[in-house]
Amino acid sequence: MKLSLYNTLTKKIEPFEPLNDTEVRVYSCGPTVYDYAHLGNLKAFLFPDILQRTLRIVCGYRVKWVMNITDIDDKTIRDSAIGSELWNPAFGEQTQNPKANLQLLTSFYEREFRNDLAIIGIKQSDISSMPRATDFIGEMQDLIRNIHASGYAYVSDGSVYFDVAKWREKEHYGRLFAIDVEHFKSGVRIDADEYSREHVSDFVLWKAVKDDEPYWDFVLADQQLPGRPGWHIECSAMGHALLGLPFDIHTGGVDLRFPHHEDEIAQSKAGYGEETAQFWCHNEFLEVEGKKMSKSLGNFYTLRDLLDKGMDPMDIRFSLVNAQYGSVFNFTEFGVESASKARKRVQEYIYACFEGNSGHDNHAEELHRLRQDFFSALCDDLHMPRAIEALFSFMKSCPAQTLSHRDRPAFLELIHEINEIVGVWVIAPRPENNDIPQEVQDLAKQRWEAKASKDFSKADEVRKQLADLGYVIKDSKDSYTIHKEE
């Protein structure tokens, strides 16, 4: 099946065709590792996860997915600086060497980030590489030299800037984001990693070293320019080095359209003479309980915050994934509960397909329609809500007990494929209560026997004992299950 995607370059949903026939190359702007991943990060990384899974499973492409790790920027420097209140002993002992301190902080958060990815079901094995910016300083310097040689960069006070005004004489600047030319201030230089679009200005490619900050030696046209890279240059260099330009799809949050991605396009074109990517795809932000997530509103959640609240990471994944990436998503606790119930219903259906007797209805047609509807919804700009709807509609019209011995394996095969993308279910028979202590299992058995012999006071007494041990018994018609109390 062919995928269509909204392309920020053209502001249209366009059919996707790979640039070469060996593999689809995807670059995702990854995290700046100065803190734990928050909900918004998760949404931003679940989007390319669903994208690459769809490209592989539904479209049948080989995919090369690169997600960078930004381990050098204003914030990582600030938080790792000597005297920083944000220094956490878990990073290790702070040294007198700024570069070593930076590395201690970023490697800590990078480990945590990789762990968080695993927790929400983004597989390390699906990501072909997660390059660190600091491992590509040489490539960035080469790129800056190229840009300088082609006349679009100049040196000022030991820093190197991109000459946007000059670039605009030749190329369209503002391809991803409508830049207000009225506010364009020619020759104004911006040193910070981020800046207001009201002050579109020359952005920094290389920042001159400051006291007590990490730096790398750099020679540009016989000038010694010790310093460190600007924010935008890393993605240009790593995308070029690892995927080659132009590659197929570049993803990131909507906030990155400008200036980050706009500048990436300009740099790469100026330095490499190539377009960056044929598709630029941006995920919308999420809100929490109807409000923008922010530290000041107190609704700012990291993944670990949510796990501490007792949420199941698979419910969080399902909740976030069951939304179209391009729409603002309202994350609520009730929404996670809803997602949890819905997810369990599907899981019950799957278990039921392994249990009991087969029905006699022929659901081949509905199965075919489910396959068609689910995957075509995904192929329409990753429209997951519509895809999931197809699954529930199927379950409604075809209860598990009615599936014939032929339909059951067919359904399981299909749900397995679906799960290769959604990734929140277990396609296997209901697990035995293996992790339940023997003592608890014995008590549960005693209760069942007492109940069978109509000794209800004994049965209730044993149930009480089990409750004290933290276990709940759920009876069905002719058996029971033991659950650990949450």
Next chain:
RNA sequence: GGUCUCGUCGCCUAGUGGCUGGGCAGGGCUCUGCAAAAGCCCCUACAGCGGUUCGAAUCCGCUCGAGACCUCCA
């Protein structure tokens, strides 16, 4: 103030000129000593006001309301 998006059943999310979308909550039933779980059934909405049309939640206009960006954020 500027730019933009959006208002769909109690809540969340689809749809998009005609055919009662899905999930959660809620109600009923089945099962059951009780409880829980599970399953089945029910629950006819599209902010308001005009207009276009044989027909609009879906197109156009206005009004009201909400949110986002413009400031660090994915």
